[in-house]
Amino acid sequence: MTDQRTRLLGAVAAGCLLALTACGAPDGAATPADPPPAPAASSGQAHPAGHGTDDDARPVLYAVQSGPLGIVVTDGSGRLMYRSAEDSTDPPVSNCAGSCAATWIPVAAASEGQEPDLLGVDPALVGVVRRDDGMRQLTLAGWPLYRHRDDTGTLETTGQNGADATWFVVTSTGEAVTPQP
Structure with missing residues (x-):
């Protein structure tokens, strides 16, 4: 599992570095000089709400190039981050609960004060x-962030702009990605 995670992180970092150096960094994004450090090991223990990992693991958000969608945000395992049109930003509110949260898994924040x-x-x-x-x-x-339960970390859009046009992959600035025909 550790070897797989290390290879995936290396591939994501290499793709990100290639995209950022070839195309330039998006507004507000720094071009990294070195690949990111490997995420901290986690015991895999679930949060009380059943989402994410234990409090020792820091959440990870990486901006990566994903072909037709452009630069998008993934977690440390390469799974795409999504936002819902049903949520609000002022103030931030998540409206995905119950069966919705079983399909669209809320991205857990780390413990208070941990970045x-x-x-x-x-x-x-x-x-x-x-x-x-x-x-x-x-x-x-x-925008509250989610990942799709079926996302395997291959940068394929599982649920992008689904039947109800509610779910969208997120750019590094929080914008919704709208694929071009």
């Missing part, structure tokens, strides 16, 4: 919202 591991994402845009279930959920530009 996420970021690459190509402006720290000033990253925040936390407290969900109705008590979980601390990571936000980007005020």
Whole structure:
């Protein structure tokens, strides 16, 4: 598992570095000189709300190039980050609960005072919202972040702009990605 995670992180970092050096960094994103450090090992223990990992693991948000979608945000395993049109940003509110949260898994924030591991994402845009279930959920530009339960980390859009046109992959600035025909 550790070897697989290390290879995946290396591939994501290499792709990100290639994209950022070839195309230039997006506004507000720094071009990294070195690949990001490997995420801290986790015991894999779930949060009380059933989402994310234990409090020792820092959440990870990396801006990566993903072909037709452009530069998008992934977690440390290469899974795409999504936002929902059903949520709000002022104030940030997550409206995905119950069966919705079983499909669209809220991205857990680390314990109070612990910063996420970021690459190509402006720290000033990253925040936390407290969900109705008590979980601390990571936000980007005020939008609560989610990942799709079937995402395997291959940068394929599982659920992008689904049947109800509600779910969108997120750019490094929190914008919704709208694929071009």
